Amino acid sequence: MVEQSDGISTWADRFFADRFPAESVRDAERAGSWGQAWADVDAIGLLQVGIPESRGGGGGSFADAAAVLASAGRHCVPLPVVDAWLGNWLAAEAGLEVTERYAAGLVSAPPASAALGGDDCWSGELGPVAWGRAAAFVVAPRCDRADGNADVIRIEVATAEHRPGTDLAGMPSDVIVGESATLESGRTPVKCARVEAVAQWAIASVIAGAIEAASALSLQYAQQREQFGRAIGSYQAVQQHLVVLEQAATLATSASSRAAMALDEGGGGIESLAAHVVASQAAGTAVRAAHQVHGAIGMTKEYPLQLITRRLMGWQQELIGEREASRRLGATVGTKDGLMELVTTRRGVENDV
C-alpha cells in the first residue's frame, strides 16, 4: 500500500512540477487565467484518486489521495485542489453523479443553511467558496439535522451569481449568491462528523506537502547564500531554523498519513482532528522559520517562497480554526484514560465516523 501511494506521489509530483512551475502560479494570480488548468488536472484524474470507482471516482485509498493532496501542496498548484477533491468525494458519498468533474466542496464556510424553494431550487448565500466562480457545481452538506446526518445539495453555479473575493494566496474565494438557482439533492445522507474528519485530514495533507516544499527551498537557499565569507547554513542559528522546519514537515506528513490510514480502516475521527491540530501548528512554525532563513528576499513576490507561505498562512486557520480544533481534541481526551487511549492507540478500529 505504501508502495502504491509512493507511485502516485511520484506521478502527481511529475505532473504538477511540469504543469505548474512557479512562473505559472504567479501568472495565474496576476492574470486570472485558471479555467484550462482545472480541466487539465481533471482530465488526468488526479482529483478522483481515493474516491471509489463504484461511485464514479478513480479508485484508490485515502492514503493515495493524501499523496495527491500533498503533492499539490508542494507545488502550490493554483487550483482549489482540496476543495475540488472534497467536492468530488462529497458528491460521490451522496450518490450524486460527478459528471462534470467540477465540484468545489464547501470547506471553510459554515454548512449551508440555505432556503430551499421547492425541491430543485435554491436561494441564499454560500461561502466564501474557493474558486467558486470557476466551478461548475458547488456541493455542500446541510448539517442541521438532529441525528448528525446531512443532506447534500449541489448547486449549478451557472444559474447563480457570485460576489468575488481573494484569499491570502491571491486565489479566488467567492460567495455564491443564488436566486432560484438550480439545485440537485443527493440520494444518500452523509454523516456530518465524517465530512468534518475528511475535510480536516485533507487540509492537513496539503499543508504537509507545502511545508516539505518550504523546508527543501530553505535548505537549498541556506547552502547557496553566502554572508561573512561562508554559507549561511553553516551558522548554528540558521541550522536551528532548518531543523525546526524539517521537524514541522515530518510531523505534518506523519500526521496526515496516519489519519489517512485510520480513515481507510473505517475510523479516523479523532486521528483527523489530531492531524488538523498538528498540521495547523506546524504551518505557523514553518512559515516563521522559512522566512527567517531567507531574509529579505523571501519577502518579495519574485522569489517563490511566498507562493508556499501565503498558502500555509491561509490553510493554518481553515475549517474550524486551530484553537477550536485543539479545544475539541482536549475536550475529547480530557476524561479518565482519554489521553492514554489516544496517544498509545489503544482504540482498535472503530467506525466512529
Add this chain to the structure above:
Amino acid sequence: MRMAPTRLTAAERTLQREVGEYLDVRLEPGTYPLGLGIAADSDPEFSRDLGEQGWLGMSLPVEYGGHGRSPVERLIVVEELLARGAPVGYHWVADRQSGPAIASVGTEEQKRRFLPGIARGELSFAIGMSEPQAGSDLAAVRTRAVPHEDGWLVNGLKIWTSGAATATHILALLRTSDDRHGGLTQFIIARDTPGVTVSPIPFIDGTSHFCEVHFDDAFVSDTRRLGKVGSGWSQNTSELALERGGVDRWMSVMPLLRHWADHATGATESVHVDLGVLAARAWALRGLSLSIARLVEQGQSPTLEAALVKDMATEFERQCMDVLVKYFGRTPALDSDDPHEALLARAVLTAPSWTIRGGTNEILRTIISKGLVKRG
C-alpha cells in the same frame, strides 16, 4: 522526512493489554514513588519482577537469556512503564543500551556473563562517558586505560554518571591512544573494582543519582574490554543513535499530564485548548517513535529521524511543563503529601536537564542539519 505510518498488530495489542493489567496490580497507585521517565527511582525488586515477566532484555538473543522480541514490542512495554512513572532506574541503562551493545560486539564469554543477568533485572549499568572537559565534545575524554599485564590500568575521572552508586557495572568510554576518535575503547567495569570510587553529586532537586567516578590505578581485565581497541567511538555512536527516537524522550511528564487530563472533564475552555495542543503533539511523537521502531525491526537504521525526534520530544516535555505549572496556579511543594504535587515540584527543578541529557539539543541540531544537507 517521511516515515511510513504503522499500526499495532493484534499480538502487539495483546502484549499492551497484558503489560497494562500486570502493572495495574504490581504498581497500584499510591504504593510506589512516582518518577519522571528515565529519572525514576531505582527499585531492584521491581526490576527483577519485570525480568521474570520477560519484559527486560527483550531484544537480546534467546540463547543468552533474552527473548528475541522486536523493538516495537519493547516500545509497548516501555510506554506502559513510563506512563505510570514506574521505578525503572535500576535496569534502565542495562536494558536499553548496555545489553544490546554487549549482544552486538561482546565476546562469547561476555554475553554469557552479562546478558542473562541483564534480562533478569539483576544487573545495573551506569554510563561512564562525560568528564569535566568532555561533555558535548565527547571525543575529548581523557580517562586513560594503559595496558598492564593481562589487562589495563585505568586512571581518571568520569562525571555526571547517573546511577553509578547503585550500579553493579559501569560501561566506560576510555582513551587507549592519542588518536582523537580512533583512540577510544569501551570497557565493562565492575563498580566494586579496587581503585574505583563513586562519589555522589547533589543534584538540583536534592537527589544524588548523579555521581563522580574516580579511577585510581583500577585494574580491568582485558576480558572486560568491549569490542576492539579503538572501536569505542563508533560503538558509542551507534549505541546512542537509534535510541534517540524512543518514547522515553517525550514521556518524562506523562504521569503528570495524565493526571491533569484525567480530571479535565468540565474544565474551562482554556484547559481544553492547551490540553488539545499537547495531546496532538504527544500523539504525533508517538507515531514517529513507533515508525522508527518499525523501521529498526525491518533492519533499517533511521538515525537522522531519531535525532530529529529527540529534539522535538524534549522540547515537547518543556512545553508540557509550561502548561502544567500554569494550571497548577501556585508554587508546588517538593515535600507535599500529594504525590502529584511533589512530582510537579521535582519536575520543575529537573526540567532543564531534559533538553541537555542524551545529547544537548544545540549540538543535536548541528548534527541533524549536516545530515539533512547530506541527504540533499
